[in-house]
Amino acid sequence: MEIYTGKMARKIIGEGNWEGPTPGLAQGYTQANLVVLPYKYAFDFLLFCQRNPRPCPILEVCERGKYTTTKVASNGDIRRDIPKYRIYEDGNLAREVTSIEDIWQDDFVSFLLGCSFTFESALLKEDIPIRHIEEERNVPMYITNIECAPAGIFSGTMVVSMRPIPRRLVEKAVEITSQFPKVHGAPIHIGNPEGIGIKDITLPDFGDMVTIKDDEVPVFWACGVTPQVAIMRAKPDLVITHAPGHMFITDVRDEELKKDV
Amino acid sequence: MEIYTGKMARKIIGEGNWEGPTPGLAQGYTQANLVVLPYKYAFDFLLFCQRNPRPCPILEVCERGKYTTTKVASNGDIRRDIPKYRIYEDGNLAREVTSIEDIWQDDFVSFLLGCSFTFESALLKEDIPIRHIEEERNVPMYITNIECAPAGIFSGTMVVSMRPIPRRLVEKAVEITSQFPKVHGAPIHIGNPEGIGIKDITLPDFGDMVTIKDDEVPVFWACGVTPQVAIMRAKPDLVITHAPGHMFITDVRDEELKKDV
Missing domain, CATH: 3.40.1640.10 (PSTPO5379-like)
Structure with a gap:
């Protein structure tokens, strides 16, 4: 059914x-x-x-x-x-x-x-590939060095999800996801994983690694696992x-x- | 000084x-x-x-x-x-x-x-008159019939502030204030006071009445007195x-x- x-x-x-x-x-x-x-x-x-x-x-x-x-x-x-x-x-x-x-x-x-998940369907509709869906894996997620604003007992750094995007489609992916402020919005960071404290892109802290092709850039979005990490802390x-x-x-x-x- | x-x-x-x-x-x-x-x-x-x-x-x-x-x-x-x-x-x-x-x-x-106050200076900069400033009064405010979403002990209807805007400038006033989502944003209502439960525009619930000229439309913005009314309730x-x-x-x-x- x-x-x-x-x-x-x-x-x-x-x-x-x-x-x-x-x-x-x-x-x-x-x-x-x-x-x-x-x-x-x-x-x-x-x-x-x-x-x-x-x-x-x-x-x-x-x-x-x-x-x-x-x-x-x-x-x-x-x-x-x-x-x-x-x-x-x-x-x-x-x-x-x-x-x-x-x-x-x-x-x-x-x-x-x-x-x-919400903006992923919008990306797919515009023919932007979502690698972890293609490879039937969980999206790779990384703990960054971007400090969240603490509140009472809750604090920690931001967790991001990563999707490899073909270089020529990065701008389009930014444009589409920025229309969804209620579901993380535009990327937090584009390219250079070290810039946000990710030492090894092949070793996500949560989820699974996915293939990044030669013409692709890793694009990072704020992730809903962030509050869970703050809670665990x-x-x-x-x-x-x-x-x-x-x-x-x-x-x-x-x-x-x-x-x- | x-x-x-x-x-x-x-x-x-x-x-x-x-x-x-x-x-x-x-x-x-x-x-x-x-x-x-x-x-x-x-x-x-x-x-x-x-x-x-x-x-x-x-x-x-x-x-x-x-x-x-x-x-x-x-x-x-x-x-x-x-x-x-x-x-x-x-x-x-x-x-x-x-x-x-x-x-x-x-x-x-x-x-x-x-x-x-924040968006008023933006309106003035664009030559949109602010009547209560011209007349050296407090902005007129009205309790409407627009229900706020209640939360715990707090509930009530929305309070709005009113500024008479020349008909030809209403669109511009909407455009300018919509750029300030952190300070009430675009108007909640334009024209027809009865439409939001205001029976007599000449009798504001808070502040002072101001002159509405013939070519002007009363424009209503969400007002920071709303939480105070919810608190008093x-x-x-x-x-x-x-x-x-x-x-x-x-x-x-x-x-x-x-x-x-």
């Missing part, structure tokens, strides 16, 4: 009938990163996102104890509508689960953050995120994120 | 040598609204601002207990660098003071929000704001706010 809409995808996932990664599901609907934190950390984390909008673009915040989304997904359920969650205790991965209903707390605050006693590649699928069409939602 | 820079203005104000309104001081430097709240309200208020960026554009947040600004003003002191503060208790104005050093609490969180036990017209003067040049700060 083809899964056509975000709503349909959430229903199938929420009912426990899909536990795999979400890329390819409900094509054209924006997928989002999830961070769930106890209320005592929520101000610091919201401020961290506010101060670092490029890597941490907020799509929706569910207030204390609320698990129903209203802005980016009608009636979405934060506790069930993601195929796989990661639970971190004191900064360490404790376990992966397919629902967080049984551990939900009244003081949980949930953050849905933009994800670069801060070691809150409890935090829940989506498992990598297992995202929250919204009702928002990718192209709607060209404007403010 | 001419006060040339934001830094100079803050020094004179901070030392207690200026207790008057700030318009006209340090021309070209952006002035900001201030809201100081105990930490227990800070997440809700930050989320209210995040959800309502047009009326509540955040320029800087000083974290719990911190009173030194770093982003929009080097070494500014939230406790002293405003000529007049208002202290509200349980939603009621308790008193006005020229310093809050003696009542400062370790749990205070401070928010500096953008102010339309919520009746926190303690909140401190600047007194109207007695703003925090930053080191940021007005034109810098054309981009993100």
